[in-house]
Amino acid sequence: MITSNPFAELSAFIAPGVMQAYVVLMILLVIGGTLLDVKHKKSAQYFFEKGKSLKKLAKREVGGAEKIGLAVSTLANEVLASGEFENPDRRKSHLLMMYGFVTFVVTTAILIFGVEGETSGFVSLLWHLGALMVCVGGYWFWFKIRVDVRSEGHAWHDVHLSDLFIVSLLLTTTLALVWSLLGSMLIFALFIAAATTLFGTVYWSKLAHMFFKPAAAFQKKVAKADGSLDKLPELPELTDPVVKERYPDIPTYMGETPPYMGLGIKREAPTHY
Amino acid sequence: MPTFVYMTRCDGCGQCVDICPSDIMHIDTTIRRAYNIEPNMCWECYSCVKACPHNAIDVRGYADFAPLGHSVRVRRDEEKGVIAWRIIFRNGEKDMNLLAPITTKPWGQCTPKLKEVPAPSKEMRDSQLLFNEPKYIRLDDGGLHTLESNGLKMQAGVCY
Numbered sequence: 001m002i003t004s005n006p007f008a009e010l011s012a013f014i015a016p017g018v019m020q021a022y023v024v025l026m027i028l029l030v031i032g033g034t035l036l037d038v039k040h041k042k043s044a045q046y047f048f049e050k051g052k053s054l055k056k057l058a059k060r061e062v063g064g065a066e067k068i069g070l071a072v073s074t075l076a077n078e079v080l081a082s083g084e085f086e087n088p089d090r091r092k093s094h095l096l097m098m099y100g101f102v103t104f105v106v107t108t109a110i111l112i113f114g115v116e117g118e119t120s121g122f123v124s125l126l127w128h129l130g131a132l133m134v135c136v137g138g139y140w141f142w143f144k145i146r147v148d149v150r151s152e153g154h155a156w157h158d159v160h161l162s163d164l165f166i167v168s169l170l171l172t173t174t175l176a177l178v179w180s181l182l183g184s185m186l187i188f189a190l191f192i193a194a195a196t197t198l199f200g201t202v203y204w205s206k207l208a209h210m211f212f213k214p215a216a217a218f219q220k221k222v223a224k225a226d227g228s229l230d231k232l233p234e235l236p237e238l239t240d241p242v243v244k245e246r247y248p249d250i251p252t253y254m255g256e257t258p259p260y261m262g263l264g265i266k267r268e269a270p271t272h273y
Numbered sequence: 274m275p276t277f278v279y280m281t282r283c284d285g286c287g288q289c290v291d292i293c294p295s296d297i298m299h300i301d302t303t304i305r306r307a308y309n310i311e312p313n314m315c316w317e318c319y320s321c322v323k324a325c326p327h328n329a330i331d332v333r334g335y336a337d338f339a340p341l342g343h344s345v346r347v348r349r350d351e352e353k354g355v356i357a358w359r360i361i362f363r364n365g366e367k368d369m370n371l372l373a374p375i376t377t378k379p380w381g382q383c384t385p386k387l388k389e390v391p392a393p394s395k396e397m398r399d400s401q402l403l404f405n406e407p408k409y410i411r412l413d414d415g416g417l418h419t420l421e422s423n424g425l426k427m428q429a430g431v432c433y
Binding site: 046056057084085086087090160162206212213216219220229230231232233234235236238243246247248249250252253254258259260261262263264265266270 | 281282284285286287288290291292302304305323324326327328344346347348349350351352353354355357358359361365368370371372373374375376425428429430431432
């Protein structure tokens with residue numbers, strides 16, 4: 001069952017052209033919603049102005065090749081590995097949802113556009129796997145991490161407008177799996193309603209974070225490379241004689257070769273609130 | 274002046290929520306990022322600023338150490354055992370880096386194990402001294418503590 005294309009049976013009731021038009025419409029809604037979101041939050045303007053102000057503090061020019069290197073490292077670490085998350089559980093849950101979502105969306109498009117021909121059972125398997133990954137990561141977030149992370153301690157049934165993205169995403173993938181297993185047209189209608197909400201409400205939800213978070217991570221790396229450090233102080237090498245002379249506190253309190261002082265705040269995960 | 278959070282840097286990890294002694298750093302229910310729920314109650318202890326692993330929290334410094342409009346940012350590096358400060362004046366020309374050793378004891382080293390300590394005697398209860406009163410502030414035990422008695426020498430540029 002999980003290796004068969006669920007949209008193939010559906011093509012008896014709904015013309016493939018209609019399904020394909022729906023996919024194109026959803027893509028257009030995401031693009032439009034993201035552009036509106038960028039305009040409304042002025043995020044592009046924010047990054048541009050911040051970049052200009054940090055350039056004034058820059059100690060050196062970051063060349064084109066180096067910028068490409070930074071972009072690649074942002075892609076490898078922050079985008080593909082969700083390296084920005086300090087909380088390991090949130091990182092794992094985010095990775096599950098992100099890879100699950102991308103797999104689900106891409107395979108949906110492949111299955112729908114290939115509905116008239118022969119599609120590989122492997123693509124259908126990936127479609128189910130993607131939906132399942134979103135469900136695992138998403139319900140873990142919803143029932144455990146989300147409840148913990150909020151110091152107000154709201155329960156899982158306490159839903160806000162801000163939960164539009166996660167709720168519609170979870171409903172979309174859950175209903176997709178249930179529809180694929182049961183084949184009910186009612187479940188299919190609910191699946192389409194959830195998917196339309198997910199892709200049609202980018203302006204109000206946090207789906208657009210996938211575009212501005214990498215931009216913020218990239219800017220952070222450029223600020224480190226050009227020496228402006230986002231106005232943060234430098235951490236010089238403590239054994240350097242110039243540093244010792246400038247800050248006599250260092251050798252007085254810490255000795256000639258300051259020891260490793262431990263992990264500090266990172267010693268334990270923040271779970272006390 | 275109270276703390277504020279850069280939304281593009283914060284990932285909602287909750288370290289600031291954990292460490293805030295006034296319990297006023299919370300995770301926003303809408304955007305799941307940290308924010309100061311009660312700026313009036315913030316006493317600018319900088320605990321959250323130093324604890325934030327993303328350096329996403331800042332405090333606007335008071336006008337008594339730099340003219341208003343300046344930027345003051347701090348990094349606490351536990352591995353090196355130092356706290357670094359950078360103050361940039363609003364004209365952008367005065368840009369100061371400062372560095373000081375962390376003078377508190379390593380994290381977790383001094384968690385009191387009260388269960389293992391014997392219960393206080395009547396004499397201790399009636400005493401004016403606090404439980405575990407630090408020896409450096411006690412005057413009834415060896416007199417005033419001085420640099421000399423602690424094996425230190427006055428040195429320019431060192432804070433005692």
